[in-house]
Amino acid sequence: MNRTDRLHALAEELRRAGPRGRTAARLAGWLEVSPRTVKRDVAALQQAGVPIWATAGPGGGYVLDASATLPPVNLTPAQAVAVAVALAGAADAPFAADGRMALEKVLDALGPAARAETERLAGRVWVRGPAPRSAAAAVVEDALARRRVVVLTYRDAAGTPSRRRVEPLAVARTEGHWYLMAWCRERDAPRWFRWDRIAAADLTPEPVPDRDLAAFGTPPPDAAPVRAGAHRAR
Template sequence: MNRTVRLYALVEELRAVAPRPLTVAALAARFEVSTRTVQRDLQALMETGVPVRTTTGRGGGWSIDREMTLPPIHFTADEASALAVALAAADAGAPYAGAARTAAQKIAASMTGPASAAAQRLAARIVAQPAPADSTVRAAVERALTTDTVLRLSYTDAAGRGSERTVEPAGLLTAEGRWYLIAWCRTRRAGRGFRLDRITAAAATTEPAQPHDLTELLRGSAASDAERPTALAPLAPRPGQPRPSPR
């Protein structure tokens, strides 16, 4: 068993018994490797963001948070290739670009067989020219959106005029290769769009933001006809296939 496959199998082994922990010795025996190898693998999982943790003392060991992980997902070769294309071509200056890169690594590590080989071959044939981006600004915007908190920013408009704004983020808009933060601007007391590459400084706060409907903020603007992506819509059952029951 190579290391990539073993890392994936380690996660599934921990998921199968969660929240009960497993000792390093038990995992080493399960995969027929040394305890030192298991320790290195578990440390590598932690460093890539997999929610594994260790507890000491009697009854301790390694465990994983089931709510923060996914069960096995089996991709077809076409689906794996589509993911490889989307993630490999992600603009380094786009929001959540860092998360996209780690997601690509996790997907690659979890796939085996023809789907994995097809995805890796295709990803190797895609190159992207990164756009200049302020990672500090992007991180602050990401944090404010994820935590629904107020954001303070310095902004330069198309005419070169600078201003300080306090905004309540509602969402993101992508248009013609550019990204915009759509937010309620407390300074202007109206919905506004802020081009990310024109935000010269941004600071997330801990103040909760009021909820704002993204569609309403876009109404009457040049982006009023913007469409939401359908990629995350629930998959419709095939004819004759029962709908999943709610849990």
């Protein structure tokens, strides 16, 4: 486990522990590191603004402030199945792998009876199998999330490959396909790259500058930005 993953795991374990907290020794055993490493990791999280407090005494340890904890997830089985169906129907979509991990967290939060009912109900919903997912998808997703330039190996409609250094800006689903909207450095112009034609991708450390999406023209009539909680505004 690298340090970034360990810091995330440490914060999540303290979140699960709640006000009881965890001792350095217990955290060290769980993470398979030394107590000294745990203390350094906690200090790093504190410097990053994570509200972790140390408690004194023989049973002392570390506690994550209640303000940083999440409320329990109270989904009905039908709601959990709805999330699963949405993800299963978009298995070839950008960030699909992250979606599957998020679904596991949702299922973990359900009680045994609700989990069993969710699995029973989910077995009554069938979806068409997903389209093949590009091996380069994870790299492109990382570039989009981190706002980094990425080098694509791209095949056009005739199957002809080309290398493109691009600035990923957005993704869109239209006319039955996912597209990466990116500024092409070779063409010095905006381009739409069909997701399933991206054969390979290499992430670079170069940051993507701010660009106006208006350069890509009028949005397709069958595409619209995703909005978290957009249904509340309707």
